[in-house]
Amino acid sequence: MEIEKKNDNSIINIRDLVFEYTREEDDGVVCAVDHVSIEVPRGSFTSIIGRNGSGKSTLAKNVNALLLPSGGSIIVDGYDTADESVLWEVRRRVGMVFQNPDNQLVSAVVEDDVAFGPENLGIPPDEIRTRIKDALNAVDMYEHRKMAPHLLSGGQKQRVAIAGVIAMRPAIIIFDEPTAMLDPQGRGEVMNILEKLHADGITVVLITHFMEETIGSDRIIIMDRGEIALDGTPREVFENTAEIEALGLRLPFAVEIAARLRARGVFVPQGLLSMRELADDLVARKEGAR
Amino acid sequence: MIRVENLTHVYNKGLAYETKAVDDVSFTVEDGAFIGIIGHTGSGKSTLIQHLNGILKPDSGKIFVDDIEITNKKTKMAEIRKKVGLVFQYPEYQLFEETVYKDIAFGPKNLGLSDDEVDFRVKEAMALVNISFDEFAERSPFELSGGQKRRVAIAGVIAMKPAVLILDEPSAGLDPKAHTDILNMISMIRKQTGNTIILVSHNMGDIAQLSDLVFVMDHGKLASAGPPSEVFADTAFLQGIGLGLPPATEMAHYLAARGCAADNIILTRDELVDFLAETFGSGGEAK
Incomplete structure (x- = not known):
């Protein structure tokens, strides 16, 4: 077998991934991920967006070997997800956070819940205590460590x-619509944590329907029918306003307003992604014209 | 008309x-009104609306829908269901029948309607x-x-022909296209049925x-109520x-702080684009 020169900077290497499954009703074969190749640099923040059924979640579940490729391969930090003998090496490196916090909490006390993963890894009790403290501090929940999870708000549960997941010390965390069931305050809390983890060097992959959440990422991948439709920095991707709308997605608020202003004949430069950037640019331009 | 009195x-x-x-x-809610209820998780929104179709009974207080007191123990649930339809969060988890037709027909059948009437209602509801x-x-x-x-x-729920339709987070978890579809659907239902919508x-x-x-809920209380132009004006x-705030309102606030205030409160994207085009359209253009 020919060994490719390893790109040391990439922590997830998805090569020509195909994932097929059989539909129950008629035994038809569905191709959920269709020849997708992605290299994710270590420490980067990648957002994946796309309509329901576009293959985003299936792709994510392949990365930590919850699903295995029908074709192609995924290498996580040097380990092939299809190699059963290294399954736990893969799982230790890739943590996953899902949409519904109620389905992810297993214990009656917050700190027991955080201990669950490290205990299963066979980590010594002293080390576990340190990890619980660090992990709960990282999400600003240490003072709630003795609480019962069901008494927490949605954002707190998440x-x-x-x-x-943090207590497992993964190198990569995949967030699969982590804010979908939260109110605006809870969404803000979770996004702050996500950005902090990224700043601390964790490789972050965020799957979301909220376009505003993707603005701060290094890279956005838009999936459509199992394929990559667009791939680039937020500025590059959101220039394709017509294509994004044709894919059944919405633009971030400021990008949509800017596009509508351009259609009304107002000059607005490309690449203004946040409301403040847009407002500041409009004000500065008006003042400059005086 | 819905009248809620001292509900606890x-x-x-x-x-x-x-x-x-x-x-x-x-x-009180007048017939045909469109009421929006906001409040963070745990503020009492969902508990409140579950009283409006009789799923929860209050510890004290009364609710009248038209002339029926739905908080009265003697009022039959079927009577309430005909008046008030409630669409829960993630209602698709409650689908259970073999076909779409049977699922929609389930409620009307339980009302004891004729097959023809059930058939008519299923078709009407699907169109809506x-x-x-x-x-x-x-x-x-x-x-x-x-x-x-x-x-x-x-x-x-619509096939029950309720006069009041309540929707709890009807677009939660949907992708942007499905979200827009649901909003358009709600507007169409309102236009065609004249329902009161919450x-x-x-x-x-x-x-x-x-x-x-x-209506703004906070800690179980109705903390504020008024038209959007009033409620969303009280930022603090x-x-x-x-x-x-609605994003358009937030951006207008930010611009006001930078010396570009609009004359009236801005609530929607359309209003914002109009305001920006007027304010920045000519003088702001690059040369």
Whole structure:
């Protein structure tokens, strides 16, 4: 077998991934991921967006070997997800946070819940205590460590679920619509944690329907029918306003307003992604014209 | 008309975690009005609306829908269901029948209606939620996309022909296209049925755009009520209870702080684009 020169900077290497499954009703074969190749640099923040059924979640579940490729391969930090003998090496490196926090919390006390993962890794008790403390501090939930999870708000529950993942010390965390069931305050809390983890060097992959959440990422991948439709920095991707709308997606608020202003004949430069950037640019341009 | 008088509901009564989920709430809703209810998780929104179709009974207080007192123990649930339809969060989890047709027909059949009437109602409800009868009636609801499933579940409530339709976070978890489809569907239902609609949502933009009146819940109390132009003008109050503004309003606020204030409050994207085009259209253009 020919060994490719390893790119040391990439921590996830998805090569020509195909994932097929059989539909129950008629035994038809569905191709959920269709020849996708992605290299994710270590420490980067990648957002994946796309309509329901576009293959985003299937792709993510392949990365930590919850699903195995029908074709192609995924290498996580040097380990092939299809190699059963290294399954736990893969799982230790890739943590996952899902949409519904209620489905991810297993214990009656917050700190027990965070301990669950490290205990299963066979980590010594002293080390586990340190990890619980660090993980709960990282999500700002340490003072709630003795609480019962069901008494927490949605955002707090999701932060505890994230602490449970952090305590496993993964190099990569995949967030699969982590804010879909939260109110605006809870969404803000979870996004702050996510950005902090990225700043601390963890490789972050975020799957979301909220376009505003992707603005701060290094790279956005838009999936459509199992394939990559667009791939680039937020500025590059959101220039394709017509294509994004044709894919059944919405633009970030500021990008949509800017596009509508351009259609009304107002000059607005490309690449203004946040409301403040757009407002500042409009004000500065008006003042400059005086 | 809906009249709620001094409604109070206590969870975990007598326990350490006793909480007044709804605390002495009173209001009236006129026929055909569109009410938006906002408030952060745990503020009492869902508990409140579950009283409006009789699923929860209050610890004290009364609710009248037209002339029926639905909080009276003697009032039959079937009577209430004919008046008030409630679409829960993630209603697609409650689909259970083999076909879309049977699922939507389930409620009307239980009302003891004739087959012809049931058939008529299923067709009417499917048209209102924009799911093609010919294409989908005989399909399994479980084969549909997330947004389609949700619309079928909503059709099941509409087929009961309620005068009041309550929707709890109807677009939660949907992709942007399905979200827009649901909003358009709600507008169409309102136009064609004249129903009173109560929408619970975290999406301030949707609430600002659709509602005649906005009710703000906080700690079980009705903390504020008024048209969107009044409720969303009180930024400090909303932020104080952990709520945001519609994005268009937020941007207008930011511009006002930079010396470009609009004459009137801006609530929708359309209003914002008009304001920006007027303010920055000529003088702001690059040379």
